[in-house]
Amino acid sequence: MTGVPSTLAADSAPPALPARRWFGLRPGAPRAERVARRRHSRGLTVAACVILAAWALVAVFAPLLAPHDPLAQSGPYYASPSAAHWFGTDQLGRDILSRILYGARLSLPLAVVIVALALLIGGGLGLIAGYIGRWVDESLMRLTDLVFAFPPIILAMVVTAAFGPSARNAVLALVLVSWPTYARVVRSAVLSIRSSDFLHASRLLGVGPWQALRRDVVPNSVGPSVVLASLELGNAVLMLASLSFLGLGPRPPAPEWGAMIAAGSNDLSKWWVSIIPGIAILTAVLAFNLLGDAVRDWLDPRARNAR
Numbered sequence: 232m233t234g235v236p237s238t239l240a241a242d243s244a245p246p247a248l249p250a251r252r253w254f255g256l257r258p259g260a261p262r263a264e265r266v267a268r269r270r271h272s273r274g275l276t277v278a279a280c281v282i283l284a285a286w287a288l289v290a291v292f293a294p295l296l297a298p299h300d301p302l303a304q305s306g307p308y309y310a311s312p313s314a315a316h317w318f319g320t321d322q323l324g325r326d327i328l329s330r331i332l333y334g335a336r337l338s339l340p341l342a343v344v345i346v347a348l349a350l351l352i353g354g355g356l357g358l359i360a361g362y363i364g365r366w367v368d369e370s371l372m373r374l375t376d377l378v379f380a381f382p383p384i385i386l387a388m389v390v391t392a393a394f395g396p397s398a399r400n401a402v403l404a405l406v407l408v409s410w411p412t413y414a415r416v417v418r419s420a421v422l423s424i425r426s427s428d429f430l431h432a433s434r435l436l437g438v439g440p441w442q443a444l445r446r447d448v449v450p451n452s453v454g455p456s457v458v459l460a461s462l463e464l465g466n467a468v469l470m471l472a473s474l475s476f477l478g479l480g481p482r483p484p485a486p487e488w489g490a491m492i493a494a495g496s497n498d499l500s501k502w503w504v505s506i507i508p509g510i511a512i513l514t515a516v517l518a519f520n521l522l523g524d525a526v527r528d529w530l531d532p533r534a535r536n537a538r
Contacts, residue, residue: 276522286518309501337398338472338515343464350456357419375415387470390408417455454530472487472492
C-alpha cells in the first residue's frame with residue numbers, strides 16, 4: 232500500500248491555530264506556570280488588602296496622624312515638600328499631608344455609601360423585575376434604559392448642579408446613575424434561577440413563591456451583585472473625585488481629594504499640590520479593583536480553577 236506523500240499531507244493539513252488563553256493561561260499550560268500565576272494573583276490580592284487596610288487606619292486615626300489642622304494655614308503659600316511639611320502646602324498655606332489624611336475620612340466612606348445604596352436600590356428593583364416579570368419587569372427595565380441613555384458623569388453633574396454642590400447631593404447623584412447596573416445584573420441572575428430545576432422542584436414540593444424567593448432566589452443572586460459592588464468601589468471614588476474636581480462635590484474647605492487636584496491645576500509648576508492627591512486616588516482605586524478581581528475569582532469556580 233502506497234502512503235500519502237509527506238509534502239501532500241503537510242499541505243492538506245489545516246493550519247495550526249494559536250493557543251487560546253483563558254484568564255491569561257493557555258489550556259493545558261504547565262503546572263509550574265499555573266502555580267506562578269496563582270502566586271502572582273495572591274500577591275496582588277494581599278497587596279490590595281494591605282493598601283486598603285492602611286487607608287482604613289488612616290481614615291480612623293487621621294486626627295492622631297495629621298501633623299497640622301487641615302483647614303488652618305500652617306505654613307507659607309505653596310511651600311515645597313520639606314521636613315516641616317512633608318507634602319508641602321497649597322495655595323492657602325494648608326498642609327497637604329494633613330488634608331490627604333483627612334480626605335480619606337471623606338472620600339472612602341462616601342464611596343462605600345454610594346455603592347451600598349446603589350446595590351440596595353438597584354438590587355431590589357432587579358429582584359422584583361426578574362421574579363415577578365410581566366409588566367413590572369417591562370416597566371422597570373425601560374426605566375433603567377432611560378437612565379442608561381445619559382452618560383453617567385453628565386447626569387450626575389446635572390443632578391448635583393440642580394440641587395447644589397454638597398457631599399449629600401453628590402452621593403445622591405452618583406447613586407442615581409449607578410443603580411441601573413445592579414438592577415440589570417440581579418435581574419439576569421434571577422431570570423436564570425427562575426428557570427433552574429431546583430426552583431421547579433421546590434415549587435412541586437409546595438414551597439410558596441415568597442418562601443422560594445427568600446430561601447432560593449435571593450441567596451443565589453447575591454454572588455454577582457457582590458462582585459459588581461466590589462468592582463464599583465473604585466469607580467465610586469473616581470466619580471466622586473470628578474464631581475469635586477468640577478466644584479460639584481463637598482463644599483470647600485472640605486479636604487476632598489478631587490477638590491485638591493482642582494486647586495493644584497491652577498498652577499502646574501507647584502506639582503505637589505495636585506500630584507500627591509492624584510497618587511492617593513490612584514492607590515485607593517487600584518486596591519479596590521484588585522480586591523474586586525479577587526472576589527470575582529473566589530466566587531466564580533471557572534476563574535478559580537483556571538488560575
